[in-house]
Amino acid sequence: MVRGSIFLTIIIIGGIIMTFLENDSTAQNEKVRNPCVAGSFYPGDSTTLSQTVIKLLDQAEPPKIEGTIIGMVAPHAGYVYSGHVAASGYDLLKNKSINRVVVISPSHIAAFDGSAVYPGTGYRTPLGTIPVDQEFCKKLADQHSSITLSDDGHETRRQGRMEHALEVQLPFLQSVLKDFNLVPIIMGDQQYEICRALGIALADLIKDDKTVIIASSDLSHFHPYDEAVKLDEKVLTAVREWDYINLSRNLSSRVWEACGGGPIVATMIASERLGANQSQIIKYANSGDVPIGEKNSVVGYMSAIFYRTKSSSQKGDFDFKLTENEQKHLMDIAKKSVRSAVEAGQIHECSSGGYASLEKDRGAFVTLNERGRLRGCIGYVSAVQPLYETIRGAAISAALKDSRFPPVKKEELDQITYEISVLSPFHRIYDTDRIEVGKHGLMIRKGKNEGLLLPQVATDNDWNRLTFLQQTCRKAGLSPDAWKDAETDIFVFSAFVFGEEH
Numbered sequence: 001m002v003r004g005s006i007f008l009t010i011i012i013i014g015g016i017i018m019t020f021l022e023n024d025s026t027a028q029n030e031k032v033r034n035p036c037v038a039g040s041f042y043p044g045d046s047t048t049l050s051q052t053v054i055k056l057l058d059q060a061e062p063p064k065i066e067g068t069i070i071g072m073v074a075p076h077a078g079y080v081y082s083g084h085v086a087a088s089g090y091d092l093l094k095n096k097s098i099n100r101v102v103v104i105s106p107s108h109i110a111a112f113d114g115s116a117v118y119p120g121t122g123y124r125t126p127l128g129t130i131p132v133d134q135e136f137c138k139k140l141a142d143q144h145s146s147i148t149l150s151d152d153g154h155e156t157r158r159q160g161r162m163e164h165a166l167e168v169q170l171p172f173l174q175s176v177l178k179d180f181n182l183v184p185i186i187m188g189d190q191q192y193e194i195c196r197a198l199g200i201a202l203a204d205l206i207k208d209d210k211t212v213i214i215a216s217s218d219l220s221h222f223h224p225y226d227e228a229v230k231l232d233e234k235v236l237t238a239v240r241e242w243d244y245i246n247l248s249r250n251l252s253s254r255v256w257e258a259c260g261g262g263p264i265v266a267t268m269i270a271s272e273r274l275g276a277n278q279s280q281i282i283k284y285a286n287s288g289d290v291p292i293g294e295k296n297s298v299v300g301y302m303s304a305i306f307y308r309t310k311s312s313s314q315k316g317d318f319d320f321k322l323t324e325n326e327q328k329h330l331m332d333i334a335k336k337s338v339r340s341a342v343e344a345g346q347i348h349e350c351s352s353g354g355y356a357s358l359e360k361d362r363g364a365f366v367t368l369n370e371r372g373r374l375r376g377c378i379g380y381v382s383a384v385q386p387l388y389e390t391i392r393g394a395a396i397s398a399a400l401k402d403s404r405f406p407p408v409k410k411e412e413l414d415q416i417t418y419e420i421s422v423l424s425p426f427h428r429i430y431d432t433d434r435i436e437v438g439k440h441g442l443m444i445r446k447g448k449n450e451g452l453l454l455p456q457v458a459t460d461n462d463w464n465r466l467t468f469l470q471q472t473c474r475k476a477g478l479s480p481d482a483w484k485d486a487e488t489d490i491f492v493f494s495a496f497v498f499g500e501e502h
Contacts, residue, residue: 031120033154033184036162038126041078042171046126052079053175056087057094062282065092067309071213071271073239073264074172075301076105076165081287082218082301088283089303090172093212100133100211101173102183102202104263105166110156112188114146115198118154123182125167127174133181136205140183143201146194153186165216165260173214190262192248193447196489199269206274215267217260219300225288231257232300234361234383236281239304243425244268245445245491246363246382255384257300271306272428279306320424320496322357327420327498329353333388334366334395334418341396342408352388362387363423365454366394367499368408370415376402379421381443381452391420419499421454426491432483434492435465441495442472446488451476455495 038044043052056079074089075082104115117137122129141149153163166184173180187194202213219232234256238247244265251261258264268279281304288298322330333350340348352358364387365379378397380390395418399408408416426443429435435442438459443452451472458468469490470480482488 030122032122032124032129033118033120034124035126035167037164037167041164041168042083043079044126046128049126049171050175052083053087053171056083057091057172057175059084060087060091062088062091062303063280065280065305065307067278067307068209069093069096069212069305069307070209070274070276071215071267071306073215073217073260073267073302073304074169075218075303076168076216076260077218077287077299077301079168081290081293081299082285084290085283085285085301085303086169086172089305090176092282092305093173093176096177096212098177098180098210098212100136100181100183101177102185102211102213103166103169103173103216104185104187104198104213104260104266105153105163105169105216106190106260106263107153107156107163107186107188108165108259109158109161109163110153110188112150112152114148114189114194115185115187116148116150116152116154117141118184118186119149119151120154123167123170123184125170125174127171130170130174130180130182133183136181136183139205140185140201143204144197146189146197147201153188154184169214169216187262187266190265191252192245192265195248195262195265196269199266200273202266202270203273206270213267213270215260215263217258217264217302219259219286219302220257221259221299222297225286225295225298228286228288228298228300232284232286232302235261236284236302236304237360238383238425239264239268239279239302240281241425242268242272242279242427243383245426245428245443245489249382250384253382253384268306275308276306277311278309279304320362320422320494322422322496322498326353326355326357329355330358330388330391330420331418331498331500333391334420337392337395338368338399338408338416339413342399342413343410347396348392350388350392352386358388359386361385362390364390364394365421365423365495366391366398367419367421368395368398369417369419370412375408375412375416376405378402379423381423383423383425387422417500419497421456421495421497424494424496426493429490429492432465432469432490435468437463437465437468439494440492442468443491443493444469444472444476444478444483444488445491446476446478446482446485449476449478451478456497 376398
């Protein structure tokens with residue numbers, strides 16, 4: 001009897017030990033990222049945080065959207081500064097049937113290669129723990145060598161700080177959605193190839209409309225109010241016009257500003273491949289717009305969405321035209337700029353002439369012809385400065401810096417005629433049958449190789465679509481058939497061309 005009791009006791013104790021070990025093992029397998037900016041960027045206790053977010057959402061007045069939201073841009077500053085902008089976008093997600101949210105953040109704390117997908121089980125805020133979609137995260141990391149399961153950026157601590165840009169999005173999501181899983185991504189490298197790889201990987205894995213992608217990004221930093229508004233408008237325009245290639249290039253060269261530009265580009269690429277055909281800026285403001293903000297040094301904020309509609313219009317449809325007076329003004333700038341540079345070695349002082357369309361950043365080319373023969377052609381593919389300044393710079397470069405020709409001499413000036421080509425935004429094209437010879441110019445990019453040909457090049461040489469594609473590949477330093485490669489991007493654009501008779 002005693003022996004039986006001892007045996008029973010051993011079994012019970014063993015069971016208790018096994019249960020303890022199992023629970024301890026489960027606890028060890030749980031890896032939750034705890035909040036790091038609760039109490040600073042947003043309220044630290046759950047009641048106050050919930051009330052704050054609900055109030056911001058109640059005050060939001062976003063436009064009505066007819067379509068399926070696939071991607072979004074939201075700011076990541078402290079709620080007192082950017083919360084009202086973020087709420088305008090997040091309010092559109094209320095009552096949506098969404099069970100997975102991908103949040104893509106820049107890394108303010110650590111520099112590392114590629115994109116880091118959090119390998120843990122959850123992300124915690126004062127409102128609770130959001131489960132990480134571990135299966136999706138593992139599949140995502142398998143898609144491309146630049147995407148890894150890693151703590152980089154997520155758990156990195158530097159000088160007492162941890163990354164805030166992903167975390168601050170979560171209380172809004174917890175307030176507008178129920179029972180969703182999270183895919184947390186931090187980008188340590190925001191160059192175009194990294195953005196492209198992440199965008200394509202997400203698009204390949206997302207199979208329905210129950211996933212939304214959030215790009216966490218602020219805009220310009222620490223400029224005077226009016227200067228910041230002008231600078232931010234450049235990024236807003238690229239988002240409206242769906243020109244993510246120029247957005248990426250201009251952010252990389254630091255002529256535009258957005259600390260989460262890479263997440264925006266990756267979200268645009270993924271949204272495009274998932275069928276989004278419209279973009280809309282929901283709200284723009286900066287830190288100078290709130291009562292405690294100062295106007296002398298502000299940070300810009302944007303809320304924007306990318307969505308799919310049944311509309312026949314496509315993403316970034318763009319029809320750029322200039323009036324006769326605007327054309328004359330640009331032609332006058334081109335001529336005077338060349339004459340001033342050739343005759344006196346000076347830069348011609350010019351302005352937009354009060355024409356608003358000439359103050360917008362646009363890419364453009366200036367072509368010089370002498371007695372009907374090409375004498376120089378230089379342009380700016382990226383929209384990096386106001387159109388009137390672009391024309392001045394391109395005209396001077398065409399006259400003096402085209403390596404195919406010697407610099408223009410004074411005695412040639414009266415023999416030269418001018419042609420100006422103003423470029424539209426660039427849009428990636430998937431079906432090459434949609435390329436219209438004579439209307440579209442082409443830019444082909446694969447890795448770091450890139451080549452561009454204007455629309456008139458194809459018509460001047462009597463090329464068909466195939467020859468146009470092959471010649472643009474050659475211009476990029478690629479094989480003629482590189483346009484067929486899955487790693488090659490084909491962008492189309494149009495050009496508004498005007499000029500003098502040869």
